Amino acid sequence: MLAAALKDGTAHRPCAFEVFARRLPAGRRYGVVAGTTRVLDELRRFRFGPDELAIAERFLDAETVAWLRDYRFSGEIDGYREGELYFPGSPILTVRASFAEGVILETLILSILNHDSAIASAAARMVSAAAGRPLIEMGSRRTHERAAVAAARSAYLAGFSLTSNMEAARTYGVPSGGTAAHAFTLLHTGPDGPGEEKAFAAQVAAQGPGTTLLVDTYDITEGVNRAVRAAGPELGGVRIDSGDLGIITRQVRAQLDELGATNTKIVVSGDLDEYAIGALRAEPIDVYGVGTSLVTGSGAPTAGMVYKLVEVDGRPVAKRSSHKETHGGEKRSVRLAKRTGTIVEEVLFPRGATPTVPAHLNATELQIPLVRGGEQVDGLPDLEAAREHLREALITLPWEGLGLSNGEPAIPTRYDAPKETPA
Numbered sequence: 001m002l003a004a005a006l007k008d009g010t011a012h013r014p015c016a017f018e019v020f021a022r023r024l025p026a027g028r029r030y031g032v033v034a035g036t037t038r039v040l041d042e043l044r045r046f047r048f049g050p051d052e053l054a055i056a057e058r059f060l061d062a063e064t065v066a067w068l069r070d071y072r073f074s075g076e077i078d079g080y081r082e083g084e085l086y087f088p089g090s091p092i093l094t095v096r097a098s099f100a101e102g103v104i105l106e107t108l109i110l111s112i113l114n115h116d117s118a119i120a121s122a123a124a125r126m127v128s129a130a131a132g133r134p135l136i137e138m139g140s141r142r143t144h145e146r147a148a149v150a151a152a153r154s155a156y157l158a159g160f161s162l163t164s165n166m167e168a169a170r171t172y173g174v175p176s177g178g179t180a181a182h183a184f185t186l187l188h189t190g191p192d193g194p195g196e197e198k199a200f201a202a203q204v205a206a207q208g209p210g211t212t213l214l215v216d217t218y219d220i221t222e223g224v225n226r227a228v229r230a231a232g233p234e235l236g237g238v239r240i241d242s243g244d245l246g247i248i249t250r251q252v253r254a255q256l257d258e259l260g261a262t263n264t265k266i267v268v269s270g271d272l273d274e275y276a277i278g279a280l281r282a283e284p285i286d287v288y289g290v291g292t293s294l295v296t297g298s299g300a301p302t303a304g305m306v307y308k309l310v311e312v313d314g315r316p317v318a319k320r321s322s323h324k325e326t327h328g329g330e331k332r333s334v335r336l337a338k339r340t341g342t343i344v345e346e347v348l349f350p351r352g353a354t355p356t357v358p359a360h361l362n363a364t365e366l367q368i369p370l371v372r373g374g375e376q377v378d379g380l381p382d383l384e385a386a387r388e389h390l391r392e393a394l395i396t397l398p399w400e401g402l403g404l405s406n407g408e409p410a411i412p413t414r415y416d417a418p419k420e421t422p423a
């Protein structure tokens with residue numbers, strides 16, 4: 001596309017591209033925007049050096065390769081802030097630039113926003129299901145090594161408390177934590193058989209009694225007895241990774257209390273998702289560890305975002321393909337809420353127009369400036385601010401929007417088209 005547009009002279013026409021999702025994943029009531037900051041960071045580094053150009057030279061003409069060599073984004077970007085809710089049609093990101101500068105950003109932008117928003121949307125449901133109890137992100141071994149770092153960041157944005165991924169702690173400052181694995185217990189197997197108590201004693205010697213011991217390598221009841229003997233009643237926690245967690249955690253809580261370890265926390269893991277977490281809400285569980293269902297497609301289906309050209313030379317352009325129609329022209333958006341703060345509708349309208357807002361509702365504009373003249377705007381919200389914004393945004397959802405059952409989007413999205421003026 002770039003080579004052809006450079007050749008026919010259309011590459012430098014001013015354009016607007018929009019990122020939006022036509023629909024939410026099946027049954028989801030809302031989505032969470034995540035990855036915006038990562039998009040901006042990658043955009044700043046998006047260059048074509050000698051290695052990249054060597055590949056491009058295999059199939060592109062010299063003019064196009066020369067253009068790529070000098071590529072620097074010089075346009076503007078507006079978008080929803082990280083931690084914002086989105087719904088079908090929400091203009092999550094708007095890129096204003098020449099066709100050439102904007103069109104080659106499609107994969108960069110979508111690969112980040114689709115991944116991070118899918119993770120954050122799934123994580124937010126799990127946080128709601130946990131009803132205030134902490135969650136640890138433990139998905140690094142179930143996804144790509146680089147995706148694992150981004151997933152940890154998105155989960156934290158959505159309300160998870162910790163990650164087991166140390167690179168996410170280094171890169172993004174996400175609080176980290178974790179527990180030992182079964183391998184450490186099995187390591188202490190000796191000629192006399194299992195050495196579970198030796199393993200626990202070694203871990204306590206290294207980490208102190210506040211550590212968390214994995215007690216289900218063998219028999220859970222005996223594992224709890226050994227854990228308390230090794231650490232004393234000040235034992236920080238026990239982790240259970242298998243079995244019927246409802247029944248087992250009730251038994252373990254009673255056993256810990258009988259042993260005097262009344263403040264020892266119970267951490268559970270093992271293929272948990274929002275439905276399993278919700279089902280365990282009444283059980284004596286203190287912390288959930290979530291991995292597979294958070295970082296894989298089964299728990300975090302794609303956000304389904306697309307990147308579409310909507311304006312050329314200030315004039316709207318739109319697809320007419322069946323089931324993939326788009327509204328032409330650059331759009332802005334406001335979210336309408338009752339005086340109580342509960343949101344009721346999102347309204348899209350052409351840039352430069354004024355939306356129709358009923359007098360009894362409050363309107364909040366959703367897009368904010370992100371890039372001007374190719375440079376990132378100063379003072380954009382950081383990860384902690386995005387995390388807090390999402391927490392507050394979820395409170396504004398209608399109560400049924402937080403449910404885990406299948407249903408329509410929590411609020412409708414309406415396009416407020418400009419009125420035709422009679423000739």
